Amino acid sequence: YMKAATAYLAGLMQNPSRVLEQQISYWGKTMRHYVDAQQALASGELRPPEDTGPKDRRFSNPVWDSNPAFNYLKQQYLFNAEAVQNAVAVMEGIDDHERKRVDYFSRQIVDMLAPTNFLGTNPDALERALETDGESLVRGLENLVSDIEANNGEFAVTLADLEAFVVGENLATTPGKVVFRNRMLELIQYAPSTETVYETPLLIFPPWINKFYVMDLKPQNSLIKWVVEQGFTVFVVSWVNPDATYADVCMDDYIREGYLTAMAEVRKICGVKQINAVGYCIAGTTLSMTIAHLQRAGDETVKSATLFTTLTDFSDPGEMGVFLADDFIDGISRQVASDGILSKRFMGKTFSYLRSNDLIYGPAIKSYMLGEAPPAFDLLHWNGDGTNLPGKMAIEYIRDLCQLNGFARGVFPVFGKPVTLDGVK
Numbered sequence: 001y002m003k004a005a006t007a008y009l010a011g012l013m014q015n016p017s018r019v020l021e022q023q024i025s026y027w028g029k030t031m032r033h034y035v036d037a038q039q040a041l042a043s044g045e046l047r048p049p050e051d052t053g054p055k056d057r058r059f060s061n062p063v064w065d066s067n068p069a070f071n072y073l074k075q076q077y078l079f080n081a082e083a084v085q086n087a088v089a090v091m092e093g094i095d096d097h098e099r100k101r102v103d104y105f106s107r108q109i110v111d112m113l114a115p116t117n118f119l120g121t122n123p124d125a126l127e128r129a130l131e132t133d134g135e136s137l138v139r140g141l142e143n144l145v146s147d148i149e150a151n152n153g154e155f156a157v158t159l160a161d162l163e164a165f166v167v168g169e170n171l172a173t174t175p176g177k178v179v180f181r182n183r184m185l186e187l188i189q190y191a192p193s194t195e196t197v198y199e200t201p202l203l204i205f206p207p208w209i210n211k212f213y214v215m216d217l218k219p220q221n222s223l224i225k226w227v228v229e230q231g232f233t234v235f236v237v238s239w240v241n242p243d244a245t246y247a248d249v250c251m252d253d254y255i256r257e258g259y260l261t262a263m264a265e266v267r268k269i270c271g272v273k274q275i276n277a278v279g280y281c282i283a284g285t286t287l288s289m290t291i292a293h294l295q296r297a298g299d300e301t302v303k304s305a306t307l308f309t310t311l312t313d314f315s316d317p318g319e320m321g322v323f324l325a326d327d328f329i330d331g332i333s334r335q336v337a338s339d340g341i342l343s344k345r346f347m348g349k350t351f352s353y354l355r356s357n358d359l360i361y362g363p364a365i366k367s368y369m370l371g372e373a374p375p376a377f378d379l380l381h382w383n384g385d386g387t388n389l390p391g392k393m394a395i396e397y398i399r400d401l402c403q404l405n406g407f408a409r410g411v412f413p414v415f416g417k418p419v420t421l422d423g424v425k
Helices: 002-014 016-042 068-089 096-112 123-131 135-150 223-229 251-270 282-296 318-323 326-339 344-354 356-369 378-383 391-403
Strands: 176-181 185-190 202-205 234-239 275-280 302-308
Touching: 002 016, 002 096, 016 068, 068 096, 096 318, 096 356, 123 135, 123 356, 135 356, 176 234, 176 251, 185 251, 202 251, 202 282, 223 234, 234 251, 251 275, 251 282, 251 391, 275 282, 282 302, 318 344, 326 391, 344 356
Parallel strands: 202 234, 202 275, 275 302
Antiparallel strands: 176 185, 185 234
């Protein structure tokens, strides 16, 4: 936050007149809004001034539009948010990466300070408290204490009912069995549900930053169940959740003991020379590097590959780019050197703050202010069931693949030799 603020001040000093222009515009809107509100009150009618601002689902309660005080708060907050965004947009003299960081962190502050996030200025919470004679606030406090205790004193709102789902009972129920196991993975083979099956099996590599069953949630939204029903022999990798003993495990280990070993086992079990493969997220990036290595060696094990939500070129990593600066990565390096792993909590918080209104403030309002129990939502249950990353592999991925874009540039090594997608057919 301090570095983002420093970048903002540097941009301010480059062209103070532009910022002053933005400030005057903001002051003008604020004064006009105040005068309109006073005139509405002076007319003798308890009504808010005209509200032509943008619609925001955080302010869906009718009180935000009908009550003068709440409407004034809402409009002023939206003016403030717009002023901050405009001030960042007109900054000059800073590079694009710094501008994105300033924009991201300023939006974090703006989202945090929304009036809906505070009990006294949240009409939904106040109405619920009155309806329940304060019981909703008692339940909310109990939810807050429960979350703090469950997270060893840290604040982390529970997104889904932890008791609503059990893996193997009402999640990940497509019939299958573990047919191979080593220190990196378990290989699951799913039972065919058709009389005949295609000759070429399908091997799916899920991301190891989460559990495999994202593709086998409830039966009605299970990709694995659907693919089996299309007549394919399906294998899925379930990756190990590493502890500190995996500190020195690197990307080469995932490729050697994960990808190449799983491919060899599937070929042996099915008696075929080729397989079709799927790679999801980080597993898709690593599948691409594995195929590049195989192509270089003249190995045609992979007949076709499909990538789900995968980046192989990180030149534009999107909002994740704000975390790909040296200060963040150096901090992560020190942390994994101490712990041996990159904790699942770090990964979970990082992704949550990319969508803070949906994954932090919104759930916190429902749980702590409205006193509601977390929903029975399969995808959010999976989202909270995270995994750790081995220390060495995490740094290779974050710095060498993401920050330095090593694979796209053809400099990231697999077994000591750089690989690139250029030669893959």
